[in-house]
Amino acid sequence: MLNDEYQGLFDIRRLALLVEVVEQGSITSAADLMMYTPSAVSQQLRKLEQEVGQPLLNRRSRGVVPTEAGQVLAAHARKIVGQMKAAQSDLDQIAGLNRGSLAVGTFPTLAGSFLPVVIRAFKKRYPAIGLSVRSARFDQLVSDLQSGITGICLLWDYPWNRFHDDSIRLTEVFQESTVLLVSRSHPLADREEIRMEELKKESWIVRAEAHPVVEVLQRAAHNAGFEPSIGFLANDYQEAQAMVSVGMGVALAPKTAVALLHPEVKVISIGDAAPLRRILLAQRQDKVYAPAEVAFQSTLLELAREHAGDYL
Structure with a gap:
């Protein structure tokens, strides 16, 4: 059972109704927005006035206006209703991350x-x-x-x-970045970086079916002044690495493609020869x-x- 400190707490739904009535200036308009009947709103507000112990609204022929007590309580109620809406939103967020x-x-x-x-x-x-x-x-x-x-x-x-x-x-x-793949027995394997111009005579292993890395190679090679000689069309980067490892040619690949690197393949930088x-x-x-x-x-x-x- 709640102790005396909490006995005078107000019903949050009645506070929300009070805020809406004060803002609309009309019980009927507030009832429409809150999807209540006007009589139900009036009944709830009378109960709230009983809880407060003093009148909250002055009824007039064209609507209602808050009393001084009504203005004070409505101001506090706006904050409370806003906080409760925020709490519900936070709970919905948590629920969303605990299912689905x-x-x-x-x-x-x-x-x-x-x-x-x-x-x-x-x-x-x-x-x-x-x-x-x-x-x-x-x-x-x-x-x-x-x-x-x-x-x-x-x-x-x-x-x-x-x-x-x-x-x-x-x-x-x-x-x-795009990197160069060579076999560990390749003459360039001890290099950390190489220019595309130095690769004119290489045979190239590329992805099949007009894969985008083909265009990367062509653009980089053309900028370096040569047409690449294609020696093997691979279906995926693992196949390309396997062919590179046995000396069938060299290849270009995006760096994520060599996260699982073949033990007989070396990765070499080509600097900014290929765009990111x-x-x-x-x-x-x-x-x-x-x-x-x-x-x-x-x-x-x-x-x-x-x-x-x-x-x-």
Whole structure:
């Protein structure tokens, strides 16, 4: 049982009704907004006046005006009602992070490097959220996001082909460099950095099916004054590394693609010969982001700041 200190506390619903009546200047208008009948509002306000022990409203032919006591109580009630709304919002946020699910779209190089770091941290912080990850090609990632199959997704672009869609909000996560892959028996394997001009006579291993890294190579090679000689078309970066390791050629790759490096492959910097690739967080513009999405974004960007130097 509450002690005497709390016996005089007022009903929050009656306080909310008082605020609305004072602001509207009319019991009928307040009743409409609060979805009560005017008689029910009047009844609740009479009970509140009994609790207070003095009149709160002066009834007039065209509405009501607060008494001095009504003005004082309404001023306090506004703060109380506002705080209760904030409390409900906070509780809703917590509830949102203790149930539900989140689907994230990504692409293979990020799924094999940075994203597992984010997933590990997110699952530790929010173990009740069911997290699923879909790895796909660029166009499918965008389609899944727009159709609601995924709540958020990770994309990438290069300076010559910036991604833009008015329906999608983009946040840069980090930028990554392109690196050269050579076998450990290659004459250049002891170098830490090399210029593209020195690679004119090399045979190149590239990704098949017009993969974007092909354009990266072509642009870098053309800027260095040569046409690259393609010696092997690989289906993925692991296959490309395997061919590099046995001397079938050299290759370019985004740095996230070599997070799992073949033991017989050496990574060499090509400086600024190839532009940086942007890694992007994509979200639909037209939706209210669920608490789980906000939490995942926060975790993602926090860890991206910590690991930003790993991919340059």
